[in-house]
Amino acid sequence: MFKSSIQAIACGLSVLFAGMAHAQDPIVIKFSHVVADSTPKGQGALLFKKLAEERLPGKVKVEVYPNSSLFGDGKEMEALLLGDVQLIAPAPTKLEQYTKKLQIFDLMFLFDDMQAATRFQNSAKGRALLDSMESKGIKGLAYWLNGMRQLTANTPLREPGDARGLKFRVQPSNAQAAQFTALHAVPRKMAMAEVYQGLQTGVVNAQDNPWSNINSQKYYEVQKYMTESDHAIGNYVLITNAKFWNGLPGDIRSELDKVIEEVTLEVNHQAQALNDKAKQETLATGKSELITLTPEQRTAWREAVRPAWKGFEAEIGPDLIKAAQAANQTN
Numbered sequence: 001m002f003k004s005s006i007q008a009i010a011c012g013l014s015v016l017f018a019g020m021a022h023a024q025d026p027i028v029i030k031f032s033h034v035v036a037d038s039t040p041k042g043q044g045a046l047l048f049k050k051l052a053e054e055r056l057p058g059k060v061k062v063e064v065y066p067n068s069s070l071f072g073d074g075k076e077m078e079a080l081l082l083g084d085v086q087l088i089a090p091a092p093t094k095l096e097q098y099t100k101k102l103q104i105f106d107l108m109f110l111f112d113d114m115q116a117a118t119r120f121q122n123s124a125k126g127r128a129l130l131d132s133m134e135s136k137g138i139k140g141l142a143y144w145l146n147g148m149r150q151l152t153a154n155t156p157l158r159e160p161g162d163a164r165g166l167k168f169r170v171q172p173s174n175a176q177a178a179q180f181t182a183l184h185a186v187p188r189k190m191a192m193a194e195v196y197q198g199l200q201t202g203v204v205n206a207q208d209n210p211w212s213n214i215n216s217q218k219y220y221e222v223q224k225y226m227t228e229s230d231h232a233i234g235n236y237v238l239i240t241n242a243k244f245w246n247g248l249p250g251d252i253r254s255e256l257d258k259v260i261e262e263v264t265l266e267v268n269h270q271a272q273a274l275n276d277k278a279k280q281e282t283l284a285t286g287k288s289e290l291i292t293l294t295p296e297q298r299t300a301w302r303e304a305v306r307p308a309w310k311g312f313e314a315e316i317g318p319d320l321i322k323a324a325q326a327a328n329q330t331n
Contacts, residue, residue, distance in 0.1 A: 024058070026058055026059055026060055026061040027059065027060050027061070027248070027252065028061050028062075028063065028086075029052070029060060029061070029062045029063070029086045029087060030062075030063045030065065030070065030084075030085040030086050030087070031045045031048065031049070031062060031063065031064045031065065031085070031086070031087040031088070032065045032069075032070040032071045032076055032079065032085045032087075032088050033045055033064075033065070033066055033067075033076075033088060033089055034066075034067065034068045034072060034073055034076070034191075034192045034193065035066065035067065035192070035212075035213060035216065035217075036066060036067055036216035036217070037066050037067075038212070038216050038274075039146065039212040039213060039216055039274070040144065040145065040146045040147070040212060040267050040270060040271045040274050040275075041089050041144055041146060041236055041267070042066050043267065043270065043274070044089070044144055044238075044263055044264075044266070044267035045064045045066070045087075045089070046064060047263045047266060047267070048062060048087075048259060048260065048263045049062035049063075049064050051259045051262065051263065052255075052256060052259050055255050055258075055259060056252060056255055056256075059252060060252065060256070065085075067193075068192070068193045070085065071084075071085060071088075072191055072192075072193050073090075073094070073172075073191035073192050073193065074191055076088045076090065077090070077094065077095075080138070080239065080240070080241055081137055081138070081241065083241055083243075083244060086240055086241060086244055087238065087239075087240050088238075088239060089144055089236040089237065089238045089239070090236060090237065090239070091105075091171055091234075091235070091236055091237075092104075092105040092106065092235065092236075092237055093105070093106050093171040093172060093173035093175070093176060094171065094172060095133065095138075095237060095239075096173060096174070096175075098132075098133040098136045098138055099129070099132040099133050099136075100312075100315035100316060101129055101132055101315070101316055101317060101320060102129060102132070102237070103173070103174075103175045103312050103315060103316050104129075104316050104320050104321065104324055105117075105232070105233055105235060106171075106173050106175035106176050106179075106232070106312075107175065107179075107232070107305075107309050107312070107316075107321070107324075108176075108179050108231045108232050108301070108302075108305045109231050109232070109298065109301055109302035109305060109306075110232070110309075110321075110324055110325070111232070111233055111324065111327065111328065112328045113148065113230060114145065114147065114148055114233060114271070114272065116327045116328045117145075117233035117235065117327070118145065118268065119327040120323065120324050120327035121143045121235070123323060123327065125319075125320060125323045126143075126323075130142070130143075130237070133239070134242050137241065137242050137243060138239050138240075138241070138242060139239060139240050139241070139242040139245050139246070140237055140238070140239050141238045141239060141240060141245075141257075141260050142237075142238040142260055142261070142263075142264040143235055143236070143237060143238070143264070143268075144235065144236045144237075144238055144264060144267045144268065144271075145233070145234070145235050145267065145268045145271040146210045146212060146213070146234035146235060146236060146271055146275075147210035147211055147212060147234050147271050147272060147274070147275030148210060148230040148231070148232070148233060148234060148275075149208045149209060149210055149229070149230075149231055149232045149233070149234045150208060150209065150210065150211060150214065150226060150227060150228055150229055150230070150231075151206065151207075151208050151226075151227040151229045151231065152206060152207055152208065152209070152214060152219055152223040152225065152226050152227065152288070153166055153205060153206035153207075153223060153224075153225050153227070154205050154206070154223060154224045154225065155205075155224075155225065156225050156227075156289075156291055157206075157225065157227040157229075157291065158227070158291060158293065158297060159297060159300060160183055160300055160301050160304035160305075161184075163180070163183040163184065163185040163206070164183070164184040164185065165184065165185065165186070166185045166186065166205055166206045167185070167186045167188055167203070167204045167205050167206065168180045168185045168186065168187050168188065168204065168206045168207060168208070169188055169189075169190045169195050169198060169199070169204040169206070169207040170187045170188065170189055170190070171189070172189045173189075174312075175308075175311075175312050177189065178308040178311055178312070179305040179308040179309075181308070182304060182305050182307055182308040183304055183305065185206070188203070188204050190203075190204065192213075192217075195207055195217065195219070196217055196218065196219065196221075196222065199219065199222040199223060200221075200222045206223075207219065207223075208229075208231070208232070209234065210234035210275055210278075211275040211276075211278040211279040211282060212274050212275050212278045213234075214226070214278065214282055215278035215279070215281050215282045216278070220282050220285050220287045220288045221287060223288060224287075224288060224289065225288060225289050225291055226282065226283075226288045226289070226290050226291065227291040227292075227293065228279075228290060228291065228292045228293065229293055229298070229301065230293075230298075231301065238260065238264070309321070
């Protein structure tokens with residue numbers, strides 16, 4: 001009987017200690033993305049991990065998975081909604097099935113520059129877009145900049161007519177596809193991880209991306225011409241599973257909100273410098289020729305794609321488009 005009592009106590013203590021250990025396990029936050037660590041998003045993910053684990057030692061563990069190493073473009077949204085990953089930062093175009101309003105960022109030549117896009121993102125209307133998906137289980141946390149998008153191809157792109165007949169890789173965006181169709185190009189939707197091979201094999205022969213992605217993905221190896229078009233903002237929406245985020249202990253969520261605010265400021269501050277560096281590294285390879293559009297050429301491109309905007313005006317909202325255009329004015 002004594003032996004049985006000892007065994008019972010030992011068993012009880014074992015369960016108690018196991019329960020205590022389990023209660024002290026850190027909350028694991030998996031951050032999955034599809035680009036390299038050296039890009040603005042990659043750097044932001046690593047900084048989030050660093051600060052979150054420093055500010056919440058033993059309470060939070062952040063695992064970062066770059067370059068589609070955990071989930072690729074086609075799977076990360078499903079993984080987020082299933083709770084298999086807690087943070088992703090997709091381009092707005094990946095979110096159009098959850099809110100059509102984010103298509104505002106797909107309108108080519110809408111913003112004059114990154115400063116204008118930033119003003120819009122920070123405006124009341126821009127911030128409200130982050131909350132537009134919560135009914136679908138998605139919580140927007142921040143906008144992360146990645147510089148302006150540039151056109152690349154194996155033929156020079158100076159005038160809108162130069163795009164005729166080219167097979168352009170586009171993101172899974174109907175708005176992007178419509179605008180390239182307006183240019184008499186052939187849009188082909190393709191995941192980020194497939195773009196290099198697509199360019200290499202000729203499945204597509206042109207694409208667009210910020211300099212940081214052009215350089216890190218080595219598109220200069222398979223594209224002869226780089227047109228500095230600054231035709232659209234390259235940005236990401238940092239999102240989480242709403243149920244997961246709202247279910248975090250209040251003190252932890254509050255601290256993570258502060259970390260995200262700090263990381264966002266740093267990512268957006270560094271975006272231009274990282275893209276400038278990536279541009280110089282790309283050109284230093286000597287494998288691609290740089291084409292810079294004149295203001296007149298840029299206007300011609302805008303007028304060529306503007307008719308395609310009309311098809312998405314009702315979904316986005318005319319007031320939102322006007323607010324974005326107003327952000328181009330500094331006065």
